[in-house]
Amino acid sequence: MDAIHIRNLSHQYDGRVDRALKNINLDIRASAVTILLGASGSGKSTFLRSINRLIEPEEGQIVINNQDILACGTHEVEEIRQSIGMIFQQFNLVERDTVLKNVLNGRLSYVRTLPGIFSRFSSEDYDIAYDCLRRVSLIEYAHYRSGSLSGGQKQRVAIARALAQCPRIILADEPVSSLDPKLMRETMDLLQTICQEENITLVASLHFLELARLYATHMVGMRDGEIVFDDVPDELTDGELIKIYGETRDWHLYGKLGY
């Protein structure tokens, strides 16, 4: 079964000559790990951010649960976003707030406006937030200021925040690009485990081929706003890689050894 159907998706940023996304058609499988590959500027971020409408694409359809989210009104979009967690390269936590408060932010779509303004979360919200913190092994940091944590810990808080939404899908926009190699593995392991246990569809963009091969059940290659590869990892041959990244002498930098 497919979780997300994308049809004829195109987008052009204001003041740019070429389109950031060019007529993209893609089916993303449910409960699978889809890894997006592509050079910086190839449109991975724009694509991911179109799925939860952080960016408003100019045309096309994105169908989740038989609902075209690009045709939805504000309220419906908020409802759909509730079921889509998102993780960012720079973590994007409210640094002044505590770890717990940041995770509770993942519950904001479940509280009504007035109690929400005064951070009156329900005891169920707190239970879920604490549970998510346990899942990412940060329970003892619950009352620390988020800004005081290390990069790897911050990304785990961000994962807990996404998990607190009880999402069906998690979008991860270069989730490990600001972490060291060891933390890259640990963070991806954690993300994979959580998505498997909760049956969450994961769509993540990565820059390291070896890392991508470790986790991907499906790979999508992008170049200049177009999809140039869409298959299982085993089909990603050297020829396909050149289609994605172009010719380069520096394959070792992508983690592709022995080229």
Add this chain to the structure above:
Amino acid sequence: MDVTKPLLHQSSSDSRLMRRLLTSLVVVTIYWWAVQGTNTSLTHILEGIPFMAGYIKRMFPPDLSIINRLLVGAAETIQIAIMGTTLGALVALPLSFLAARNVMSVRVVYQATRSLFDVCRAVNEIVWALLFVAMVGLGPFPGVLALAVHLVGALGRYFSEAIETANPEVIKAIVATGASRTLVVVHGILSEIKPLIVGYVLYYFEHSVRAATILGLVGAGGIGFELITSIRLFKSQEVLTTLIVMMLMVVAVDRISAHVRNRIVQVEAIE
């Protein structure tokens, strides 16, 4: 246009001399205009010295018998400042979101709110006080209103600028959770800039205490009323006492408020 170009590139001593002469002429003219309009003259100042010395001599010793009345006035001044600052901040905060480009995308609303802030701020507290005394009568309440209106402009502007410094990526992360617009503003923006807001409010509270000392001059309550009364009745000894109480009050409020502000900054740094 074509005439200025060669003038700028040609560094001939002639044109430079011309420009200097022209600049001097403009400066001299401005000062002549200002001096003849204000009767400022050295003879005036010299002639005035004995009178000033006489007035200062008559101020001593300060008349301490009125101290109770002054303390009541000083307390009222601080009360006016507290209420004026609070009222101003409460009105400024919600309005400031309408004047922040990253929250308000409708240009007309954004521009209109900014203009409102400019008008409130451009008019001095004492002028607002004159207007409110005329509208609601004498007493501390028009003073509170005068401070509040001025602060809506001043704080509103600083608040909206603080809102515009909020990290757009953090805001996007809160949007992505599915939170409603209001909750995004509260949890994505307000919680980031809270210390800035507290800092501005305390700073403007200090400013308000200083401003409130003179509101009494136009009948809008506080210790300024005592000052203007003593001056009008030529009670120089009372004037000195009033000035001393005023100074002590302003210094004390500044110290305490600065201490609280520092504490907030420090707590932020340690956490």
